[in-house]
Amino acid sequence: xxxxxxxxxxxxxxxxxxxxxxxxxxxxxxxxxxxxxxxxxxxxxxxxxxxxxxxxxxxxxxxxxxxxxxxxxxxxxxxxxxxxxxxxxxxxxxxxxxxxxxxxxxxxxxxxxxxxxxxxxxxxxxxxxxxxxxxxxxxxxxxxxxxxxxxxxxxxxxxxxxxxxxxxxxxxxxxxxxxxxxxxxxxxxxxxxxxxxxxxxxxxxxxxxxxxxxxxxxxxxxxxxxxx
Amino acid sequence: xxxxxxxxxxxxxxxxxxxxxxxxxxxxxxxxxxxxxxxxxxxxxxxxxxxxxxxxxxxxxxxxxxxxxxxxxxxxxxxxxxxxxxxxxxxxxxxxxxxxxxxxxxxxxxxxxxxxxxxxxxxxxxxxxxxxxxxxxxxxxxxxxxxxxxxxxxxxxxxxxxxxxxxxxxxxxxxxxxxxxxxxxxxxxxxxxxxxxxxxxxxxxxxxxxxxxxxxxxxxxxxxxxxxxxxxxxxxxxxxxxxxxxxxxxxxxxxxxxxxxxxxxxxxxxxxxxxxxxxxxxxxxxxxxxxxxxxxxxxxxxxxxxxxxxxxxxxxxxxxxxxxxxxxxxxxxxxxxxxxxxxxxxxxxxxxxxxxxxxx
Numbered sequence: 001x002x003x004x005x006x007x008x009x010x011x012x013x014x015x016x017x018x019x020x021x022x023x024x025x026x027x028x029x030x031x032x033x034x035x036x037x038x039x040x041x042x043x044x045x046x047x048x049x050x051x052x053x054x055x056x057x058x059x060x061x062x063x064x065x066x067x068x069x070x071x072x073x074x075x076x077x078x079x080x081x082x083x084x085x086x087x088x089x090x091x092x093x094x095x096x097x098x099x100x101x102x103x104x105x106x107x108x109x110x111x112x113x114x115x116x117x118x119x120x121x122x123x124x125x126x127x128x129x130x131x132x133x134x135x136x137x138x139x140x141x142x143x144x145x146x147x148x149x150x151x152x153x154x155x156x157x158x159x160x161x162x163x164x165x166x167x168x169x170x171x172x173x174x175x176x177x178x179x180x181x182x183x184x185x186x187x188x189x190x191x192x193x194x195x196x197x198x199x200x201x202x203x204x205x206x207x208x209x210x211x212x213x214x215x216x217x218x219x220x221x222x223x224x225x226x227x228x
Numbered sequence: 229x230x231x232x233x234x235x236x237x238x239x240x241x242x243x244x245x246x247x248x249x250x251x252x253x254x255x256x257x258x259x260x261x262x263x264x265x266x267x268x269x270x271x272x273x274x275x276x277x278x279x280x281x282x283x284x285x286x287x288x289x290x291x292x293x294x295x296x297x298x299x300x301x302x303x304x305x306x307x308x309x310x311x312x313x314x315x316x317x318x319x320x321x322x323x324x325x326x327x328x329x330x331x332x333x334x335x336x337x338x339x340x341x342x343x344x345x346x347x348x349x350x351x352x353x354x355x356x357x358x359x360x361x362x363x364x365x366x367x368x369x370x371x372x373x374x375x376x377x378x379x380x381x382x383x384x385x386x387x388x389x390x391x392x393x394x395x396x397x398x399x400x401x402x403x404x405x406x407x408x409x410x411x412x413x414x415x416x417x418x419x420x421x422x423x424x425x426x427x428x429x430x431x432x433x434x435x436x437x438x439x440x441x442x443x444x445x446x447x448x449x450x451x452x453x454x455x456x457x458x459x460x461x462x463x464x465x466x467x468x469x470x471x472x473x474x475x476x477x478x479x480x481x482x483x484x485x486x487x488x489x490x491x492x493x494x495x496x497x498x499x500x501x502x503x504x505x506x507x508x509x510x511x512x513x514x515x516x517x518x519x520x521x522x523x524x525x526x527x528x529x530x531x532x533x534x535x536x537x538x539x540x541x542x543x544x545x546x547x548x549x550x551x552x553x554x555x556x557x558x559x560x561x562x563x564x565x566x567x568x569x570x571x572x573x574x575x576x577x578x579x580x581x582x583x584x585x586x587x588x
Contacts, residue, residue, distance in 0.1 A: 126321025129286055129394075130335055130384070131311030144325045223325035225368035 006194035014179065018202045021175030022209060024168070025161045028097055032104030033154050039066060040112030040150075041138060063113060070106035078103065078167045086171060096165075096173025103164055104157045111153025115146030148222050155214045162207050166199075176202050234295075235392055235424035236260040236283055241292035243278050243449070252278045253449035255292070262391075265418065265425045267439035269432065271472070275449030280394050280428050284313045297391060311335055314385030314393035314423070318400045320377040322369040328354070328380055329365040335388045353383035356417060375406040382414070386421065395427045399434070411437055432473065436461065436484040444469050457484070458583060482577075483545035487538065487561050491582035492570025495560060499523065509571055511535060511560060518566040525558075537562045540569050544581065547572050 007014065043063035073081070082099050089095040119142050127137050169177025176199045183195030236259070243253040253275040260266050268276040281287040283294060285306045293302045301309050322331050332353055333346040341349070351361040357379040369377055378398060385393055399407045399414075415438065418425065429435050435442050436457040444460060446452040446468045453465035461481040464470035496510040497519065507526035511519035519537065522530035536554040538547045540563050547559050557574040576582075 120319075120321075120324075122317060122319040122321040123323060125286075126315065126317050126381075127323070129284065129310060129315030129317065129321075131307045131309070131338060132334075133307045136338075141323060225323075225325045225327065225370065 001191060001194065003194040003197055006191055007198055014198060014202065017174075017176050017179055018206060021162070021165060021177075021203070022206050024096070024100070024174045025158060025165050025206065025210070028100035028165075029104045029154065029158050029161055031097075032101045032157065033108045035101075036105050036108035036153075037112050037150060040109055040116065041143065044113055044116040044138075044142075067106070067110060067113070070102075070109055073102055074106045078164045079170065082167060082171045082173075091172045093172075093174060095171045096168035099171075100161055100165055100168060100173075104161055107157040107160070108150065108153040112146065112150050115149030115153075116142050118149065119145045144223050145226065148218075148226065148228075151214070151218060151221070155210075158210050158214070159207060162203055162210070166203065176206075233262055234259040235262045235297055236426065237295040238279075238283070239293040239295065241279075241282055241289045241294060243275070243282060243287060244290045251290075251449055253282070253289075256449065256451055258443065258451060258454065260424055260426060261440075262424055263422045264440040265427060265438055267435035267442045268426065268428045268445060269430065269435045269442060269472075270445030270452075271447065272430070274445035274447055276428050276443075276445045277396055278449065279445070280396055280426055283392075283426060284310045284315060284394055286310070311338055311388065312390050312392075314390045316378075316381045316385045316393065316395040316398045318397045320369070320374075320381040322377055322380055322384070324369050326368075327365065328359075328367050328369070328372070331369065331380060332384045332387050334384065339388055341388075349387060350383075353386055354380075356386070356420070357383045358413060359383075375402055375410060378402060378410060379413075382417070386423075391424060393423045393425045395425065397428050397430065400429070400431075407434075414438065433484055437486065444472060481544075482548060483543050485544045485581065485583070487542055487544065487547060487572070488540050489583050490544070490572070492561055492572060493576075495519075495568045495571045497568060509558065511568055513568075516566070517568075519560050519562070519568045528557075533558075535560060537566075537568075538572075539564070544572075544577070548577065 001009065039062075043059040043066070076084075078099075081102070082095065085095045085099055089098060116138075123141065123145070124137065127141050132141065165173070165175050166177040166180055168175065169181045179195050179202075180199035183192045183199060186192040187196070238256050238258040241253065241256045241258075242251055244251045256279060258279075268280060270276050278287055282289045283296075285294070285301070288306075289302070293300055295301070296309075296313075322328075323334070326334070329347065329350040332350040333341075336346045336349060350365060354361040354364055359376060359379055364372070364376075364380075369380070372380065381398065385395075399410050402410060411434065427438060429438075439457050441454065442457050442460045443451060444453045444465075452472075453460055453469045455463075455465075458481075460469065461473055461484065462478070464473055494508050496508050497513045497517070498510070499512075502510050502524040509522060509526065510524040510530075512521045512523045514520050519535055521535045522533050524530050525533060534554045534556050536550045536556045537560045538550045540561050547561070551557065551559050551574055559572050560568050561570050561572060563569050
């Protein structure tokens with residue numbers, strides 16, 4: 001069978017896997033981004049006062065610490081990380097989701113921290129001068145202004161996650177990895193090559209769908225005054 | 229002066245930054261009278277901005293008391309306090325993601341005004357600062373020039389009608405021509421709103437032009453002199469102030485004093501006034517009322533004296549320049565339309581220039 005014949009013979013299964021792949025990435029990036037943004041908001045406070053121990057010190061410590069840990073996680077080969085979780089959570093979707101979520105933390109966290117800090121000091125000072133408290137300032141001024149940067153982080157994380165999600169199939173995770181892994185382990189055998197080729201192509205389709213999704217989200221959520 | 233005639237009173241207010249041994253502001257006593265503009269000026273690092281920011285507790289003082297309109301606000305909630313005090317900074321600090329109307333409405337919104345009232349207030353204030361509401365209310369800050377943004381900054385500070393405004397070098401980053409216009413408009417606005425204003429600047433010209441009083445800060449947060457602009461220029465309290473004001477203060481004062489602030493001698497344009505006994509000079513005017521020559525001068529020959537004019541918006545320096553240039557011992561001061569408003573004599577310069585109360 002050539003690629004087209006294989007596709008038409010197995011189209012239902014392929015579409016199911018593609019859909020599963022999309023949802024798998026969506027769920028993990030969704031959870032990961034929510035965690036990262038909330039964490040970023042909590043720890044992104046002002047510079048700590050060198051002479052007084054306060055919340056700012058604690059926040060700075062957590063911020064730098066969590067950036068370090070999430071960055072370290074990102075350097076662990078994905079294959080290894082999925083396997084390392086096996087003894088704890090076993091084979092299946094749970095492990096796959098946990099690992100991919102952990103992978104998605106760093107970029108969004110880093111962009112959240114950077115975005116919140118890039119907000120013009122004059123804007124923050126005038127907000128304070130007008131009587132904005134800390135939380136109000138963070139949620140109504142800093143977060144909307146940092147949002148384009150944060151959203152970009154989510155977008156990058158999503159693209160990375162689409163390829164890492166493939167590896168999730170070695171712990172029997174969902175998605176196109178099942179198709180690709182079957183093909184790769186049987187390379188040279190019948191239908192192995194079409195499986196790899198179609199798996200790769202459908203990953204690109206998933207990426208394209210996400211890109212369209214993000215273009216719409218961007219349009220809808222970035223305030224008009226700061227839209228480029 | 230009773231307590232409530234002063235809008236802001238600082239009592240022995242002090243700020244020592246952590247990790248620093250010398251105070252940024254040193255036991256400062258200062259009273260800012262209701263409805264006046266007080267200019268804080270001094271070299272960088274003199275504590276003028278720190279002093280300003282302690283008034284709304286953006287910077288917490290390490291000692292002393294701050295009294296606002298008779299109430300001790302040293303320990304009240306800072307955010308609540310700041311909503312009752314207007315605040316304008318150098319770069320405007322407008323919120324880029326809010327429309328102009330929303331920017332102006334931020335404080336009223338926090339204070340719980342209803343939507344329609346906030347909208348009306350924004351339009352009213354845009355009008356006050358010279359921006360057409362229908363054109364500007366729905367724009368965003370980045371669509372405005374620096375000068376326009378600063379106008380909106382002032383409107384935003386005025387939104388909830390606070391009795392006090394604090395301004396931290398609001399016109400510092402604006403080009404000189406626009407700055408001059410903004411200053412004029414600012415005085416115009418102040419005539420209608422009559423706020424108590426504290427204004428940090430590093431520009432002596434600006435301090436003299438805008439201030440009812442000037443507070444000159446010395447290094448280390450010491451208040452070196454606190455007086456009306458004339459006194460600061462002509463009678464500096466100490467060597468530091470006279471150094472700061474600069475050499476040749478008497479001559480410099482000429483270029484700082486605007487003619488519009490002077491008590492001018494009257495001028496007549498009616499031919500019937502010729503030969504009057506009260507010594508009022510009479511000018512001959514053209515069809516549109518502009519003076520062209522002297523018809524009568526009380527103490528000299530009108531025919532041989534050139535009539536020179538200087539605009540009311542100029543300074544005494546300009547008037548002197550015109551007089552020297554035309555070898556005339558008096559000059560007619562004219563308004564924007566060229567209509568005569570008064571006369572300045574050469575002798576006035578020596579006899580002492582009389583300034584009048586602003587807004588009179």
